[in-house]
Amino acid sequence: MINRFILEKRLKSVVMHLILLSVAATCILPLIWMFSSSLKTQDTIFSNMHIIVSDPHWENYREAWTKGNFGAYFLNSVIYTVSVVGGVVFTASLAAFAFARLNFPGKNIMFYMFLITMMIPIPGSFIALYVLLQKLRLVNTRLGYILPQINAGLALAIYILKTFFEELPKDLEDSARIDGCGKFGVYWHIAMPLAKPAIAVIVVFNAMAVWNEYLLAMLILSSKSLMPLQRGLMVFQGAHITRYPLLMAGITIAVVPIVVLYLIMQRHIITGITAGAVKG
Amino acid sequence: MKVRILSVFVFLFFALTIFGCGNSDTKGKPDLVLWHWMTDREEAFLELAKRYEEETGIKVSFELYAPSDAYSQKVRASAQTGTLPDIYGLLAEKRDYAAFIKAGHITDLSDYMNGFIATNKDDYAKLIKKGFISDLTYDMEQKFKEWRRIFFKKALEVNIFPEGNQWGVKPGIYGVPIDVTNIQMLYNKDLFKEAGLDPEKPPKTWEEFIEAGRTLKAAGIPGLVSGWGEIWMIDCFASNYAMNIMGKDKVVATIKGKVPYTDPDWLKVFHLFKEMADEGILAPGIVAMVNKSAEQTFANNRAAFSFNGSWCVNVYRGMNPDLNYAAIPPPLVNKKNPMYIWGGAGASFLINEKSKAKEEAISFLKWLTYEPQQAFLSSKTNNLPANQKCLVDIPPILAQFADDMEITTHPSILPASEYSQVIEFFNKGIQSIIIGEKTPEEVAAKVQEVKERRMEWTKKREARKKQNN
Amino acid sequence: MKLKTDNNILLKDTLQNYLFVLPALILFATFYIYPVYKVFELSLFEYDGISPQKYFVGLGNFKDALGNSIWWHSMRNAGYITFLALTFQNALALLLALIVDRDIKGGRFYRIVFYLPPVLSGIVIGLIWNWIYDGNYGLLNHWLSALGLGKLARAWLADPKTALTCVGIIHMWRGFGWGFIILLAGLQNIPRELYEAARIDGANSRGIFTRVTVPLMIPVFVLVMILTVLGTMQIYDLIVATTGGGPGYHTEVPITRILAAMIGSSRFGYACSLGLIFGVVLLIVSMIQLKLSKLLKQT
Structure with missing residues (x-):
């Protein structure tokens, strides 16, 4: 009887790990392929599909770095990502807190208005946005690139955070109020720490969107000194010729910071409520 | 957590103020x-x-x-x-x-x-x-x-x-x-040899082309590869042959709406694609292939013919310096008319x-x-x-x-231009012919229908515009 | 007198509340309302996006759009992929999130790995999947014939029977990581004591799932579902990287149609009207989902 129980449990765990491992494999293999491709040459990259490269061309990385002018673009992308993510978290959490926990006339209408921004696709409004930025004298400035992206990330972030703020236990808020916290105090000392998993998710989503953003940069920026990282990758993709090994090396370089950021953030996704509750 | 968030904002503020307001490097201003x-x-x-x-x-x-x-x-x-x-x-x-x-x-x-x-x-x-x-x-x-x-x-x-x-x-x-630039037919000399074809005698006529395709197929070598997932590449091929079959004037007359797409000559054009598909000359999946994939295929000796532009010389050299190939004009269907190719x-x-x-x-x-x-x-x-x-x-x-x-x-450079919706239907219709979903006749009828609808629409709009003025 | 101060306090309180939404509101008003207003305005004109002249056509563009069967076909294609994503992709994401939510061996490893596909660049995804699906030298055909199923081999992306589903599979593979981390964050937010309490009450793991997890997760489920719908309906770059909308119109989606009208045939006003129709459809679908979630929450 007990043996059967254990056996069943074992079997269950084996099946579970099999599922996990096979899904994990499909997630890792492309990355490995990308990495091994980055060490090949243009004429072997598609003729020799082996993952293990016998004579790795490490110099691809150096060439990609210099040809793609990554040094300068990298810093730009960091500035954009930090600014946009910071801006989104700050403005969205304030608004979401108001939508979830405070009362004021027009609340619902405003919330749905924000939601709508997620739903009307950008293609039509791209040129209108450019005209607007031109009027605001923000074309070819960092601010002109940052602000629309904060706006673009807002709706999703407000929605996610509202969902999380609404689930906060009311008594925590009450006890904080008794301790003399104002609304802002509750937001800052109770709501934000408790929403840490959601904030981590928002940081990851937005950071990735900004890091990979490219079209808007092409539209709004023209000085090379303002361009983000993705501009560097473009160098390897001609209208006709794509220099695949350099491109793969470039993409690998570009992907590392995002993966590292995710590594840091996923810990916050996990250490959710318990840690937060103690602190609060 | 708090300190970290704070530091993010400090940095944000810093970033916006320092770098925020445009770039002011006016000294190197270009002429x-x-x-x-x-x-x-x-x-x-x-x-x-x-x-x-x-x-x-x-x-x-x-x-x-x-x-x-x-x-x-x-x-x-x-x-x-x-x-x-x-x-x-x-x-x-x-x-x-x-x-x-x-x-x-x-x-x-x-x-x-x-x-x-x-x-x-x-x-x-x-x-x-x-x-x-x-x-x-x-x-x-x-x-x-x-x-x-x-x-x-x-x-x-x-x-x-x-x-x-x-x-x-x-x-x-x-x-x-x-x-x-211009777009032509390329053939792989090594694969020709492998199939028992004379690498110095590429096909000149459509019949020879189909014959070569059959021989290649018998040898297990895919025939023609091209980026026909991008509809403009289909358009190149089709309009080459339209001009060869019916001559430039008739093509222009069609665009002007004087000859229907259901004309026997146009049907002949559509049938060329059906013939290639039926004979198994086209590389599998050609209708969903972007040109860059098609180039990979040809560069790696995986197809005998390629329909591609002059830029390909550079592409193939990068991917496979040893590729042994040559360029020819597309094989003639109508020997009385010259062959035109896309270019300029x-x-x-x-x-x-x-x-x-x-x-x-x-x-x-x-x-x-x-x-x-x-x-x-x-x-x-x-x-x-x-x-x-x-x-x-x-x-x-x-x-x-x-x-x-x-x-x-x-x-x-033609003295008339076709509606882009008609062009789209035309080329997507050819994709449907290749995958055997529609017959050339069905596609021709449909293209003509779209064409007539567009002409009607334009006429109405012009009339209303005149009225308003 | 007292009443007045009360009113003052109330007013101040409300104004304070507005202060919370103000920054978001300013951004929204500047960067959203104007462009969307412009799109709306242009949708009433026949306009090529270049000429100084526009020609007012009223609702003519909308009439054309509503009567365009290819447009609705593209909508249906996106709807089909959305359906796949809602069911299979989200089920997988939930399953994985549930497993990883427990303390299992290697949990951290999986947590990291499952989020890798969304990180991958579209170029890499296009190259790899084109190679898998290729009709001649594709991996999938290779495996099938190795398994003795060579008959099933085909050019997967060029066959109208399989093209859309194959694109859907790539999309789901790429997208499940998003759902996974949102769901995981939601699961992590459930206080562990609730599980303990349920266990003490004698609930088995299925009971815990249906009585504790599901009710608490409903808002997160709805969130993920809405995001799935919005994300999938607006699928675009994947289509461009794999099929370009072909063969024929079998993998056309709304965004490819909007861009075809805007850049391909320079019917700017018409493209704007397509965008608005698309937006309204998405809006209605999302609103229905939100309403459903409210109903679910009440029961």
Whole structure:
């Protein structure tokens, strides 16, 4: 009887790990392929599909770095990502807190208005946005690139955070109020720490969107000194010729910071409520 | 957590204030700004700009915006706000080209091209004095009195709006081609040998082509590969054969709505695709293939024929330097008519009518089309030069492409233009024929239906417009 | 007198509340309302996006759009992929999130790995999947024939029977990581004591799932579902990287149609009207989902 129980449990765990491992494999293999491709040459990259490269061309990385002018673009992308993510978290959490926990006339209408921004696709409004930025004298400035992206990330972030703020236990808020916290105090000392998993998710989503953003940069920026990282990758993709090994090396370089950021953030996704509750 | 969030905001504030308000590096302000989308030529362009600055002291800034979709959006957005640069390229059909001219974004160059305006003599003199290009001086009078003569005739054609053109644009020459291109049939000599075909005797007629395809198929070698997931590549192939089968005039008559797409000659065109599909000559999955995948396939000896443009020489050289292949015009169907191939200017630069440095821009483009610069561009990028005097040192395979420049044509130079919805239906319909989903007859009927609907729609709209005025 | 101060306090309180939404509101008003207003305005004109002249056509563009069967076909294609994503992709994401939510061996490893596909660049995804699906030298055909199923081999992306589903599979593979981390964050937010309490009450693991996890997760489920719908309906770059909308119209989606009208045939006003119709459809679908979630919450 007990043996059967254990056996069943074992079997269950084996099946579970099999599922996990096979899904994990499909997630890792492309990355490995990308990495091994980055060490090949243009004429072997598609003729020799082996993952293990016998004579790795490490110099691809150096060439990609210099040809793609990554040094300068990298810093730009960091500035954009930090600014946009910071801006989104700050403005969205304030608004979401108001939508979830405070009362004021027009609340619902405003919330749905924000939601709508997620739903009307950008293609039509791209040129209108450019005209607007031109009027605001923000074309070819960092601010002109940052602000629309904060706006673009807002709706999703407000929605996610509202969902999380609404689930906060009311008594925590009450006890904080008794301790003399104002609304802002509750937001800052109770709501934000408790929403840490959601904030981590928002940081990851937005950071990735900004890091990979490219079209808007092409539209709004023209000085090379303002361009983000993705501009560097473009160098390897001609209208006709794509220099695949350099491109793969470039993409690998570009992907590392995002993966590292995710590594840091996923810990916050996990250490959710318990840690937060103690602190609060 | 708190400290970290705080530090993020401090940094944010820092970042916005320090870097926020634009870039103020005005000291290196260029005299001319040029926008383009040609990533693969960026390096060569920058090198040329440097030379030009050394020679004339005029600083030209090449600004690259790629890929082409992003570039198109940028150009359109800038046209809206009147912020186009001095020189730019346009990736558009002739209809949009016309709209740009009408909106006053493009300068008419015909007087410069035809040598009626010689203001740039000063610049020549300057260049000569600086000891630049001695070979330029010897027949300057003859050669450059008429700028247009240095170009392949076909290269200029796409930039010309003739008298009485269908868009109502003031006749003129509006762009400067910097290179030319055309699209042809390529075949793999090694695979020919493998299948027992004579690698020096490529098919000349459609029958021979089908026969070769059968032989290849028997040997287990895929026949034709091309980027027919991109509908314009299908359009190239189909319009080549339409012109071969029925002649240019009938094609134009069809576009004008005088001949229906259900005409037997058009059915013949559709049937060519069915025949290739039925005979198993087309590489599997050809209808969902982007051209870059098709190029990978051909470069790795995985298909015997490829339908591709002259840029492919460069692509194949990178992917497989040992690829043993040659270029031929597509095999003839109708032996009485000549074969036309798609081609013309690869890229052209236009001058902003509103630019404050128009004359400088014209001088620069003129310089760019002189032999030394054209030779440099051609050797660096392996594109065919627009200047026909520069064809001396090109690789033999490129020469095969260059030889056929005279038989090129392009929808943009026809005296009529088809609705883009009809073109889309036409090419998507051919995809359906290839996968056996629709018959040529069904597709022809459907294309004609769309065509008639569009004509009706336009007529109504025109009538209403007149009424409103 | 007292009433007045009360009113003052109330007013101040409300104004304070507005202060919270103000920054978001300013951004929204500047960067959203104007462009969307412009799109709406242009949708009433026949306009090529270049010429200085526009021609007012009233609702003519909308009439054309509503009567365009290809447009609705593209909508249906996107709807089909959305359906796949809602069911299979989200089920997988939930399953994985549930497993990883427990303390299992290697949990951290999986947590990291499952989020890798969304990180991958579209170019890499296009190259790899084109190679898998290729008709001649594709991995999938290779495996099938190794398994003795060579008959099933085909050019997966060029066959109208399989093309859309194959694109859907790539989309789901790429997208499940998003759902996974949102769901995981939601699961992590459930206080562990609730599980303990349920266990003490004698609930088995299925009971815990239906009585504790599901009710608490409903808002997160709805969130993920809405995001799935919005994300999938607006699928675009994947289509461009794999099929370009072909063969025929079998993998056309709304965004490819909007861009075809805007850049392909320069019917700018018409493209704007397509965008608005698309937006309204998405809006209605999302609103229905939100309403459903409210109903679910009440029961």
